[in-house]
Every structure is written in structure tokens, then in C-alpha cells.
Amino acid sequence: MSNSPAVFLFLFFVAGTLGITYWAARRSQGAGAYFAAGRRITAWQNGFAVAGDFMSAASFLGLIGLIALQGMDGILYSVGGFIAFVTILLVMAEPLRNLGKYTMGDVLAYRFRPRPVRALVAFSTLTTATFYMIAQMVGAGALVNLLLADSGISYNMAVAGVGTLMMIYVIFGGMLATTWVQIIKAMLLSICGLVLTVLVLQRFHFRLLPFFEAASQIAYHQKGQVVIRDFLQPGLHYHPPHGPLDLLSLSLMFVLGTAGLPHVLVKFYTVADAKTARHSVVWAMIVIGVFYVFSTILGLGAAIEIGPDSILANGGTNMAGPRLAQVVGGNLFLAFVSAVAFATILAVVAGLMISASTSFAHDFWTNVIHQGKERKPGESVRVARVAAMAIGVLSMLIAIRLGPASNVIILATFGMVVAASANFPVLALSIYWRRFNTAGAVAGLTAGLLASLVFIVTGPNLMGVDAASTTGGRHLIQAQPWFPYENVGIVSVPLGLLAAIVATLLTKEPSAESMFDELTVRANTGLGAEKVSG
């Protein structure tokens, strides 16, 4: 379908965000401003920005599609994504703000020998960001594909276009532009979710019981036969023998992984102090929670109004949300929803890029290669810009290789599992365990990262034998999977954690232990923390 209002709205969003970038580029000068928005972002602003960073194409496009196909099993993703912020609130946000400057590497480098730790953190940050970025690009490509199919813009061209735009935001605007793009996008996304929910429920005259009744009898084709399923009952996707453990694995990934996502954590450096960081998490929990409760209605609504058969046949799982918008609100609303989804993707990729390139510039370039000295003023910012470009191009290429049919939330969970297995255990241990040392951090990061990557690649998401007739969404490796679980956290998280603990106990590093006094005083009181700047 050709949709000229959509094209117009797309262009409008692009112009608007470029305007913000231009404004931010004029305001932000120097590293503190470029990497941390001068630490002047307020609590509600940062709450929306964190929500914006977290609610990516995976939330808006992937989640609704997942619930529309898997019912209750998909809803577990909504719950996990929200609950994860309790971990951030209780154990991560405040110490992180008090201890760091630009990246989570700062927290680790604090007590430990900085070079090996920073090098590994930069690598795991880049890995996480790249997985997330691929997911966003696939989402953007699929969206443009659906809306502009007649206009001659292909999936590949859309991916390339989105990638290029994102690089412009990050390269010119830095953290200030990215944060404001996120805030505006999170508001638009919330409005979209609210209106869409109202429109879905309106079709049931705002009576919930008939709506849930309809959701309890969804008919679709399975292996050539029509089946009727209750989408409020579990078991559509996760069933024995591997289902129950796979679910525990999924839960573990959410609850630890989100608190190790570099692009979420860097947001806490943009506020003035730990108290503001705390309040911004609560704001984010309100925004994300409300949207995710709505997402259950939207996913079930898509199952009712469009049906799993039609979803799979037209545009794939990622397009369930936009198509629901078309059914309940017409073409103009479809245009609006798609434009918001597009803005979401632009904003999230910008956020990812800035966190990844910051980590590369600050952790790897300045601190590992040049041992903490900037040889020329502004060098780190220049390096960050180059890194952003490289990461952008890499993810574009992979997204094009994967094609539009891969569900974006599944792709995003790959990044999250790396964060849960490598980043989170090491961050938490370094803040809360006096005995923890360099060897432990290095072992934990390495084991967590390797375990997640190996099991993801050999698991059923990427390995599998497709029928010769399957055209969209084929497995990357055509062979029987070696690893039985879709969610690898249940193995990779304990491996990362165990490696960190064992390596620590086998070695002694008195300097790391004696620095704990300073770390814990700083973490708990904010003494000597980075101040507002630039």
C-alpha cells in the first residue's frame, strides 16, 4: 500500500529530530557536554529518556507481534521488561551515578587495573549495542517496507537510510540531542499506546470481559489444520520439555540484563546526582509500566482483529502493531503510528550509538591505548564519532543480511543476555563485594561474553532446519541446534558469575580490596562525584 500521509509524517519527524540535533550541536561543546549532556537533565526528563532508550522497536513492534502470536507467553516479555527496572532502582542507578563519569567501565576501572577491564567492557558494550542496533534496523526496514512498498524504496534502502540518519544525530548532536530525541519519542510512543488501546477497547464498547472472551478463542492454522486457542492461557510457545526452563532463563535475563545495558546505564550520568538518578528510574517505571500494560491489550487486540494467520502472511510479526492501528484507526492513524515507530527506532539507535561510541572512545581509546591521557583536546569526541560510524555500518550490513522477517524482540534479547551474563555480575560484584578483584572482573566478563555468544549462535534461534518452501525468516545456520534453549541466560549467567567468583578467590589483589573503602563511601554518599558541567 502506498501511504502519502505516512511519507509526510516520516519526513516531518526526520526534520524535527534534525532540528533538535542542530540545536544540541550548537550548545554542546567539550567531552562532558558531548558524552553526558553536561549532567543537566532533570529527573522527569531523564525518566522519559530512559524509557525511550529502553522501549525500542523491540517493545513497540516486536512485543505486540509476539503477544499476537504467542498470547500469554508473549506477555511474560512485557512483565520482564518492566520488573527489570526494580533491579536498576534498588541496586544499580545510584552507585553508578556516584562512581562513574561517562561509562560503566569507570565503575570497574575504579578499583581494578584499568586496562584489561576497560578493554573488555568496551568490547561487551559494543557487542550489546550491535545486537540491539541490528534489531532496530530490521524494524525500520520492515516498517518502511510495509508502508512504502509501492514507492520503490526497498528494505535494504530503508536500512541504509535509517543508519545514515542515526549517524548524523550522534556524530553532530552527542548526548544532549540524543536525550531530547528520546524524551519526545517516549511521549509520542505513550500517546500512541494510549490511543491505540482506547481504539481497540472501543470496538468492545469498553467492556473488558467480552474483549478477553474474544482473546480466549483465537482461530488460526497450525500445520495445515485450523486450531482454536485461548491466548490468556500459557503454553502456546513455551511448552515441555524445554519450555519451563526456557522461561526461567528468560526471566533471569530480563531481571539482570536490563541493569547491565550500557545504553540504559549511561543515562544516569546525564543527571545532577544520585537522588535525581533515583527519581528518574521511578519516572521511567511509570512510563514503561503503563505502556507495557497497554501492550498486553494491543497484542491480544492484534490477535483478535487481525489474527495470527494474516499477521504472518502480511509483513510478519513486527508489523502487527502498525496493522492493528490501520484496522482500528484507518490509514491516517497507521501513518501516525508508523511514523512514531520510525521515530522510536531513530531515537534508540542514536542512544545505542552514543553509548557504544562513548565506551570505545573513553574506555578503549583514551584509557586503554593512551593510558588515560588525551593527547590533543577534543580527541576523544572525534574518536567517538568515528566509532559511531563504524558500528552503524556494521549493523546495517548484518540487518540487511538477516532480512525483514526476524522478530526484533528476539534479536534484542541477544544483546540483553550478553548484558546479563557479562556486564551485570561484574558491575554488581565490584560495587558490593570487597574481595572482588581484577582477575575476577576479567574472568567474569570473558566467560559471560563468550558463553552468551556461543550458546546464542548454536541455539534454536539461529540454528535450525527449515523446510525448503520457507522463504522469510529462515534460520541463519541450517543444521540441528546444539543448544536446546532459546534463552541462554540460565547457563551463561551462572557461568559468568562463577568465573568471576572463582577467579577472585584464586587470586589476591590487596590494592583492589583497600580501595573498597573509598568506593563504598563514594557510592553511598556521593562524595567526590562528578558535578554538573558544560
Added chain:
Amino acid sequence: MFDEMTGENGLSGPSASATNWTRIATSREFKDLVAIKKTFIVPACAFFLIYYFALAVLVGYLPKFASARVIGTVTVVYLFALSQFVAGWVIAALYLVAAARFDALSDDILARVDERKRSQ
């Protein structure tokens, strides 16, 4: 106005070098602060983790009970899933209240540190 990248830990600030961290860390006030924080954070974490993992256990290991209908076709597990959001918001609200007390205690500690600096 523009903070330069500093090496090692990336932290700077005038108070960084002159502070006797161990003295603060072993002071009565600081130990009290950490202990009071623990009495909130540890039980809160235990509660939300158990409550959250109960959902996965319910779905994975007790599918019959999870699928039982409560109101109309609405199932136990859907209501339990929604209750997770409420639980999260309640924990957040309680934490905000508790943390206001932590802030007061840590402000006291910071004031003492300042005082000692000035008297030196």
C-alpha cells in the same frame, strides 16, 4: 566548564585526594547508613525476585492452575502478570520514602567531612 577526560577511574574533584576514605568508611555514622540501607534493600530485592520468578514457575510448572479462569475468561496467570506491575510500583514508592531517610543520613556524613576539612 568542560571537564577533561581524567585517567584511571575517571573521577576527579577537589575532595578526591584530600579525603581520608577509610576514616569515613569505618565511622559509626557511615556504618549506620549502610546497615539501614541494607534493612530495606535486601528484603525488597528478595521479595521482588521471589514474586517475579513465581510467575515463570507458575507458567512453566503449574500450567493447569495458571490457566484457571477467575473472572469470565481472564486467567490466574494474566491477573498475576498484571499484579507484577502493581508490585513494582509499590516497591518504588516505598523505596522513595525510605531513600529520603538515607539522603538525610548521608548529608550528615558529608557535613561532618566538610567540617573536619575546614578545621584542618
